[in-house]
Each structure stands twice: as C-alpha cells, then as structure tokens.
Amino acid sequence: MASRGGGRGRGRGQLTFNMEAVGIGKGDALPPPTLQPSPLFPPLEFRPVPLPSGEEGEYVLALKQELRGAMRQLPYFIRPAVPKRGTTILIPKRPPKNTEDKEETIQKLETLEKKEEEVTSEEDEEKEEEEEKEEEEEEEYDEEHEEETDYIMSYFDNGEDFGGDSDDNMDEAIY
Amino acid sequence: MTQAEIKLCSLLLQEHFGEIVEKIGVHLIRTGSQPLRAIAHDTGTSLDQVKKALCVLIQHNLVIYQVHKRGVVEYEAQCSRVLRMLRYPRYIYTAKTLYSDTGELIVEELLLNGKMTMSAVVKKVADRLTETMEDGKTMDYAEVSNTFVRLADTHFVQRCPWVPATENSDPGPPPPAPILVISEKDMYLVPKLSLIGKGKRRRSSDEDAAGEPKAKRPKHSTDNKEPIPDDGIYWQANLDRFHQHFRDQAIVSAVANRMDQIFRSLPVGYNISKQVLDQYLTLLADDPLEFVGKSGDSGGGMYVINLHKALGSLATATLESVVQERFGSRCARIFRLVLQKKHLEQKQVEDFAMIPAKEAKDMLYKMLSGNFISLQEIPKTPDHAPSRTFYLYTVNILSAARMLLHRCYKSIANLIERRQFETKENKRLLEKSQRVEAIIASMQATGAEEAQLQEIEEMITAPERQQLETLKRNVNKLDASEIQVDETIFLLESYIESTMKRQ
Numbered sequence: 001m002a003s004r005g006g007g008r009g010r011g012r013g014q015l016t017f018n019m020e021a022v023g024i025g026k027g028d029a030l031p032p033p034t035l036q037p038s039p040l041f042p043p044l045e046f047r048p049v050p051l052p053s054g055e056e057g058e059y060v061l062a063l064k065q066e067l068r069g070a071m072r073q074l075p076y077f078i079r080p081a082v083p084k085r086g087t088t089i090l091i092p093k094r095p096p097k098n099t100e101d102k103e104e105t106i107q108k109l110e111t112l113e114k115k116e117e118e119v120t121s122e123e124d125e126e127k128e129e130e131e132e133k134e135e136e137e138e139e140e141y142d143e144e145h146e147e148e149t150d151y152i153m154s155y156f157d158n159g160e161d162f163g164g165d166s167d168d169n170m171d172e173a174i175y
Numbered sequence: 176m177t178q179a180e181i182k183l184c185s186l187l188l189q190e191h192f193g194e195i196v197e198k199i200g201v202h203l204i205r206t207g208s209q210p211l212r213a214i215a216h217d218t219g220t221s222l223d224q225v226k227k228a229l230c231v232l233i234q235h236n237l238v239i240y241q242v243h244k245r246g247v248v249e250y251e252a253q254c255s256r257v258l259r260m261l262r263y264p265r266y267i268y269t270a271k272t273l274y275s276d277t278g279e280l281i282v283e284e285l286l287l288n289g290k291m292t293m294s295a296v297v298k299k300v301a302d303r304l305t306e307t308m309e310d311g312k313t314m315d316y317a318e319v320s321n322t323f324v325r326l327a328d329t330h331f332v333q334r335c336p337w338v339p340a341t342e343n344s345d346p347g348p349p350p351p352a353p354i355l356v357i358s359e360k361d362m363y364l365v366p367k368l369s370l371i372g373k374g375k376r377r378r379s380s381d382e383d384a385a386g387e388p389k390a391k392r393p394k395h396s397t398d399n400k401e402p403i404p405d406d407g408i409y410w411q412a413n414l415d416r417f418h419q420h421f422r423d424q425a426i427v428s429a430v431a432n433r434m435d436q437i438f439r440s441l442p443v444g445y446n447i448s449k450q451v452l453d454q455y456l457t458l459l460a461d462d463p464l465e466f467v468g469k470s471g472d473s474g475g476g477m478y479v480i481n482l483h484k485a486l487g488s489l490a491t492a493t494l495e496s497v498v499q500e501r502f503g504s505r506c507a508r509i510f511r512l513v514l515q516k517k518h519l520e521q522k523q524v525e526d527f528a529m530i531p532a533k534e535a536k537d538m539l540y541k542m543l544s545g546n547f548i549s550l551q552e553i554p555k556t557p558d559h560a561p562s563r564t565f566y567l568y569t570v571n572i573l574s575a576a577r578m579l580l581h582r583c584y585k586s587i588a589n590l591i592e593r594r595q596f597e598t599k600e601n602k603r604l605l606e607k608s609q610r611v612e613a614i615i616a617s618m619q620a621t622g623a624e625e626a627q628l629q630e631i632e633e634m635i636t637a638p639e640r641q642q643l644e645t646l647k648r649n650v651n652k653l654d655a656s657e658i659q660v661d662e663t664i665f666l667l668e669s670y671i672e673s674t675m676k677r678q
Contacts, residue, residue: 016561049500051655056268061655063264070287071191076231078193078224 176204176254179584184257186591191260192231195220199228203238203252210249235289236335236411240352248352259414261587261661266417270331277314277322280304282331282412290335290409293323297370305374313373320370327363330416334362335409366405422669426485429492430459483673490576490670493663497579498547505530506538510570513548518567539568546578573674580667587660594653601646608643611635 051057071077176184181204189197202218203209209217215225229250232238237257240250263286271279280300285291291299297319304314326332336355434455491514499507509528513519519527525535542548553565598605611634618628635643 046500046503051652051659057655057658060264060268060658061651063267064654064658065650067263067267067283067287068190074287076192076196076234076289078195078227078231080194081224 177581177584179581179588180254180258181205183584183588183591184254186588187257187260188237190591190595192228192235195224196228196231199225200232200237200252200257203232203250204254204257208241208249208251210247214250242350242352242354246351258584258664261657262414262417262665264658265421265661266412266414269417269420270326273331274322274325276304277319278326281319281323281326285332285410285412290411292403292405292408293320293366293410294368294370294403294405296410297323298372298374301372301374302376303374305376313375316370316372316374320368324365327365327410330363330413332363332410333413333416334364335411337407337409366408368404370404418665418669421665422482422486425489425666426480426482429485429489433459483677486666486670486673487572489666491572493666494547494570494572494575494579498542501545502538502541505534506542509535509538510542510547513568514570518551518569520565520567524568543568547575549574573671576667576671580664580671583660583664583667587657587664590653590657590660594650597646597649597653601642604639604642605646607639608635 181201184204185197185201188200192200198218198220199214202214206217211222211225211229214220214229215222218225220228229238232252233240233250236253238250238252240248242248266286267279267283270282274281277300280303281296284296284299297316300319301314301316304319305312308314323332334357336357338353339356495507495511495514498510505528509524509530512524512528516523516527521536521539524530524539525532528535530538539548543550547570548568549571551567551569552559553567554560555563555565611631615628615631618631
C-alpha cells in the first residue's frame with residue numbers, strides 16, 4: 001500500500017484508492033514496517049491436526065516404507081560407477097615399439113582403462129542384482145561423491161572411525 | 176512446470192532410481208523434448224549412462240519417445256506422472272481392498288516394474304504368496320491368473336502400447352524407434368494363456384550368505400528356459416481408473432457424512448421404501464452441496480450426480496479446512512461468509528460475522544496476503560476514482576486451489592528433505608543397528624543361546640536405543656504426512672482438471 005518512490009515527488013502520500021474503503025480509518029496506526037524477510041520458521045499459532053491413525057493408516061505407511069526399500073534393491077536403481085581407487089592400468093603385453101607414436105600409446109591405454117571401468121561397473125551392477133540385502137552395498141557408493149557437497153567425505157571425519165569397527169570380539173572394553 | 180514440481184520430481188526420482196536417472200529425468204522435465212545426443216551433451220553424462228537412465232524411465236512410463244521428421248527420435252518426460260509415485264502405496268492398498276492380497280501383489284509388481292507380461296506377473300505373485308503360506312502349501316497360477324483377468328476387466332490394469340503386426344508391405348529400413356499403437360478395444364484384452372503351475376518357495380540353502388549364490392540367477396528369466404508365451408504383450412497399472420475410484424470414494428463419503436448430519440436418528444436399512452428413497456433424493460438435490468441434481472420430472476424425475484460441483488465442493492471444503500487450521504475458527508467463519516455471499520465489503524464482513532472491525536480487518540488481511548481471499552474493484556464512475564469505487568472481498572476458488580496445490584508440492588518436498596536429513600544424521604547408528612540385527616539373525620539360525628543373543632543386543636546402548644526410537648517415530652510421522660498431503664493434492668488436482676475441461 002505504500003506509494004511508489006517512497007513518497008518523493010509530487011503527490012507524495014497519495015494512494016490510488018480510497019483507504020477508508022478497505023477499512024483503514026484516518027489516523028489509524030498502520031502495522032510496523034517490514035525490515036527483514038519473514039522468519040524461516042514462523043511461530044505456530046495453532047497446533048496441527050493429528051495425523052490419521054488406525055489400521056489403514058498404519059498399513060499404507062508400512063507399504064510406503066517397504067516400497068522405498070524394495071525399489072533401491074531393484075535393477076532399476078542405477079548407482080554411479082565407482083572409479084576404483086588405484087585403478088590398475090593394463091599395459092599391453094608386447095615389446096614396446098619405438099616407432100609407435102606417444103599419442104597412440106596414450107590413446108590405447110585410455111581405451112583399455114575405459115573398457116576396464118565399463119567391465120567393472122557392469123560387473124558391479126550384475127552383482128547388485130544378485131546380492132541379497134547387505135550392508136556392504138553402501139560401499140559401492142563412491143565415498144568421495146556420496147553427498148552433494150564439494151568436500152570429500154574424509155573432510156567430515158571426526159575420528160569416530162578411528163580404531164576400527166570391530167564387531168567380532170566385544171569382550172574388550174573400547175576406550 | 177513450476178520450480179516446486181520440478182524439485183519434488185527430482186527428490187522422487189533420486190530416492191527411487193538414484194542420481195543418474197534423476198539427472199536425466201530432471202533435465203528432460205526442464206528442457207522438454209530432446210534427442211539422445213543432446214541429453215548426453217547438455218548433462219555431461221556418457222552416452223551409455225544416458226541410455227541406461229532412459230531405459231529405466233521409459234520402462235516406468237515416466238518418459239516417452241517420438242520419431243520426428245528426418246528420423247530424429249526425441250524423448251519427453253512426463254512430470255505429472257513422476258509425481259504419481261507419491262501415490263503408489265494408495266494404489267496398492269486400494270487393490271488390496273478390492274481384490275485382496277493377490278490383487279495387491281499384482282498391482283505392486285506392476286508398479287515396481289513399470290511394465291510386465293502377464294505370465295511374469297502371475298509367476299512372481301504366486302511365488303511371493305507361496306512364501307507367506309504355511310509349509311507345504313502353494314499358490315496356484317490359475318488363481319492368480321483369475322485375479323489378473325478381473326483387474327483387466329475392471330480396467331485397473333491395461334495393455335501398454337504395442338508394436339503393430341506389420342504385413343511387411345513396406346520392405347524399407349526399419350524406423351529408428353518402434354512406433355507403438357493402442358486401441359480402445361484391445362486395451363483390456365487378456366491373451367489366452369494356459370498358465371499352469373504353482374508358486375515356489377525360495378529354498379533356504381540358496382541363502383548361505385558367505386558363499387556365492389548357487390547360480391547367477393538373472394531376475395528376469397524363468398528357471399527353465401521356456402519360451403515366454405505372451406512375449407511382447409506388456410501390462411501396466413491404469414492410474415486413471417484408480418483416480419476414478421478415489422474420486423467416487425471421496426464423493427460417497429462426503430455425502431454419507433452429510434446424510435449422517437441430517438438423518439442421525441433415522442434407521443437406514445436396505446429395504447427402503449420408494450417413498451423414503453424419494454425423500455432422501457429430494458433432500459440431496461436440495462442440499463446446498465449440489466452433489467445430486469434433479470433433471471426433469473418424467474418417470475418421477477431423473478437424478479444425476481454433478482461431478483464437477485461435487486469436486487468443487489470438496490475443493491472448497493479443503494480450503495475452508497486449511498483456513499481454519501492455519502488462522503483459527505473466527506477467520507474460518509469470515510472465509511465461509513465471503514464464500515457464501517460471493518462479494519462483501521469490509522463493513523458488511525464486520526456486520527455479518529459479528530466480529531469487531533479491528534479484528535475483522537486483521538483477519539481479512541491475513542487471508543488476503545495468504546491469497547485465500549482476493550479484492551475486487553468495482554468502479555461506480557467511469558473515471559475509477561478511488562473514493563467512488565467499491566472494494567469487495569471475494570474468494571476465487573480456482574486460483575486459491577492452485578495456490579494451495581503449489582504449496583502442497585512444496586510441503587512434500589520439505590517433508591522428504593527433512594526425512595532424508597534425519598536418516599543421514601543417524602546413518603552411523605542405523606548401520607550399527609542393522610549389523611547387530613544381522614548378527615542376531617544369523618546366530619538365531621545357527622541356534623545360539625539366549626545369553627549370547629543378549630550380549631549382542633547390548634551392543635546397542637540404552638541411549639542409542641532411545642535415539643533409534645525417536646528416529647523411527649520422526650520418520651514415520653514425516654512419511655505419514657507425505658501420504659496425507661498427497662490426498663489433498665489429489666482432491667485439488669481433480670477439481671482443477673475438471674474446471675479446466677469445462678473451459
């Protein structure tokens with residue numbers, strides 16, 4: 001409702017419509033000016049209605065969670081190919097030809113490396129199709145690129161994993 | 176597509192199909208129709224990955240393809256179809272209520288796999304049902320087939336577009352992509368199959384976790400290499416049919432509630448006399464809800480169900496409910512008043528609602544800035560002078576419904592993100608708990624003592640257990656909220672669609 005230009009210029013303070021018509025009487029206190037964007041979590045005036053409970057609600061909820069888990073196991077869930085750490089480069093087994101161009105050798109190495117990656121990622125997917133639910137699955141993710149952050153995952157390490165996760169022998173106390 | 180819808184699609188695709196499919200899917204939703212190489216180039220993804228992603232998306236009816244001039248094949252994503260993934264649990268549950276467990280699993284398999292042959296569905300479902308049965312009992316293929324046929328007859332499942340049988344009259348080169356057809360009359364035609372067999376249990380010896388699985392069993396082929404009798408005949412769930420059912424359900428329950436309000440004292444039995452039925456119908460027809468209309472008097476009058484009005488009433492009720500829960504019951508009273516009277520001046524609102532001016536103003540502005548109510552100018556004089564213009568408050572149901580729908584998409588996106596955040600925060604603890612469960616399960620299988628099991632269980636401390644409990648409770652709440660919001664989305668979308676059709 002504020003006039004354009006902050007009231008500078010001619011006809012300052014004039015509005016294009018009649019204030020009284022929308023219920024602002026003359027001399028009424030206007031609400032305080034807005035100096036910042038509204039809070040991210042504005043205070044809740046009224047408690048939300050409770051969610052429907054009951055057999056149907058429970059069943060549909062369980063269904064939803066089951067479906068989510070099931071879809072992750074199906075072959076339609078495509079995980080990004082893991083570039084293996086320390087990729088072994090297959091060196092062609094033949095006496096190095098001095099006549100061969102450096103460029104050609106590099107190209108050959110690259111194609112072989114790509115082929116190996118393709119094969120391993122294909123193998124990975126086949127394995128995933130057959131394996132039952134296993135936690136090791138999580139390791140197929142490239143840890144470096146697991147989340148949508150710019151930092152590699154080791155940045156977030158806080159020493160928790162230090163000392164190894166040894167579940168085998170729990171007799172000893174862990175300090 | 177609005178940003179909110181795209182965001183929600185992105186979350187759904189990523190959660191169900193992974194990042195790569197998400198990247199390709201969202202790109203197509205944003206840019207529209209594109210050929211293969213353009214997708215690869217624009218997203219910086221290898222051709223191989225793009226192909227895999229497109230396969231998954233097409234398989235699940237989320238992307239379609241078209242052959243354009245000069246043989247270029249373009250792929251197009253269906254954003255609204257992606258959003259339907261939110262409703263999968265509801266479709267499956269509905270199938271359960273109508274066709275019991277067999278129907279439930281058939282629809283579930285079709286939704287999980289996108290498209291399947293009938294023989295594959297029957298076999299899979301028979302296997303799954305057999306797993307749940309007592310030792311020695313199996314599910315017969317015939318029984319599953321019967322349920323499948325019933326689902327097809329009632330149109331809950333339908334044929335996917337198929338490759339037409341060519342007469343080889345045109346011996347030219349094959350088109351770059353098969354051109355698929357559908358025909359109304361064949362869409363629910365079940366092939367004549369004689370599927371004979373029983374469901375098989377998974378033999379427990381196959382599941383020695385340590386060693387390799389007995390044979391690398393690819394998921395799609397049958398155990399014995401028989402030719403698939405209905406190869407090429409694929410089925411999918413018919414979501415529109417489910418929507419029809421939901422809509423009918425919503426209307427019926429709304430009317431039932433209404434009837435309850437009016438006739439709580441009257442006994443309602445199946446042998447209603449003609450006169451009483453007449454009275455009911457008249458009351459329904461006169462009811463301001465306008466669900467039932469009377470068209471003509473011949474033969475005692477014909478009653479029709481006015482679908483559009485019914486959907487409008489449901490949408491309006493939704494809006495009222497939201498205003499009530501967000502702004503309080505006095506605001507809701509004003510809202511209903513403006514709805515009823517269509518246009519009201521500031522003064523009139525104060526008088527009719529019997530709410531003091533200052534409060535009424537405050538409430539009206541709250542609803543105005545929330546876009547539930549709008550202001551309409553009616554000039555008294557041709558010069559539109561402000562002092563001689565009416566300013567009327569009114570509710571534009573269509574635009575308020577659109578606004579609310581948009582908010583629903585945002586809400587669900589927030590719910591999903593929060594749920595993922597909660598899960599990620601507790602990732603370590605969750606993994607530990609899963610490991611412990613796996614250890615306990617394997618120990619139980621090899622017959623361990625109670626004391627040993629106890630020891631393992633104690634690996635999870637009491638505060639950790641508490642944390643897991645809280646996490647479970649929160650995740651359940653967030654999931655249940657998603658389901659709830661999707662119900663609202665369905666109502667609003669149905670109303671908006673019905674309104675747009677009439678324009």
